[in-house]
Amino acid sequence: MRGVGWIGSLLLATACVTAHAQFLDTAPFDVPAVSATAAPDDAAAVAPGAGPEAPFSLTYLDLIWNDAKETARWPLAWDRNDWRNLGLIGGGLVLTGAFLDKPIKRAAQRGRNHGSDQFFVDVQRFGTKSYELPVVIGFYAYGAAAHDDEAKATALDGFSASIVASLVTSVIKGVSGRARPNTGFGPGHFRPFQGDQSFPSGHTTGAFAVASVIGAHYDNPWVDATAYGVASLVAVARVRLNAHWTSDVLGGAVVGGFIGHHLVEFNRRWRAEHETAWMPELDTDGQQLLLTWRY
Secondary structure, three states: OOOOHHHHHHHHHHHHHHHHHHHOOOOOOOOOOOOOOOOHHHHHHHHHHHOOOOOOOHHHHHHHHHHHHHHHHHHHHOOHHHHHHHHHHHHHHHHHHHHOHHHHHHHHHOOOOHHHHHHHHHHHHHHOHHHHHHHHHHHHHHHHHHOOHHHHHHHHHHHHHHHHHHHHHHHHHHHHOEOOHHHOOOOOOEOOOOOOOOOOOHHHHHHHHHHHHHHHHOOOHHHHHHHHHHHHHHHHHHHHOOOOOHHHHHHHHHHHHHHHHHHHHHHHHHHHHHOOOOEEEEEEOOOOEEEEEEO
């Protein structure tokens, strides 16, 4: 591949991951049903007027905790088809690592210069909390100003998904122990629990977690194109800067995208079930702390 051909190949591969998740609506795994704690009719009657929880409330902390637990036990609910799909995805990543990681790395490192590197350094920050936080804060601020509960829920779900995806990625990184391309080792160098943390890409995981939450909340092709386009550029940046292999960023796209989609669906049901529950909330009006009970 010459010139920017490697960028097109990487964007195409990442787009295939995105399209696969979009085609299957949420993820290639069944989302387990959650048992209701309140009568469905009562929850439905309360939900429209209640809106999402406050960001600094105990209810939201409870939601994040339940998101983490749901993600940890999610594989226990997978059936044979789910595990087959996981095997196909894993096989695709293995083939990518075996046949594409080295040539794409070589192509990505040709023609590097300060200007292009600075662009990718800036872009990759969309996969970190320093850029993810302003994005979710922006969604919540707009939702509060426009009384748009969907925008506020997008912000809350995006922040939670980002945290959970980071935890999952840290565990996988430690277990896989893959060396980064800038260490001089090849793509097949794995030393589990020895400190190397190349697979999957944490930046890409975070970017796709937030992008998938935005896409799940807004059924708009332009929103999807923007969210996933930025996330894909983060993946390209990590390869261009020689921080990750191509299979690392594809793995991050899979992990982040699936977690984000799954948690949006889970949180919708969780909120509907807990609207009628008595829950203490800690909030502030800018001058004092307020402890209230929501029911």
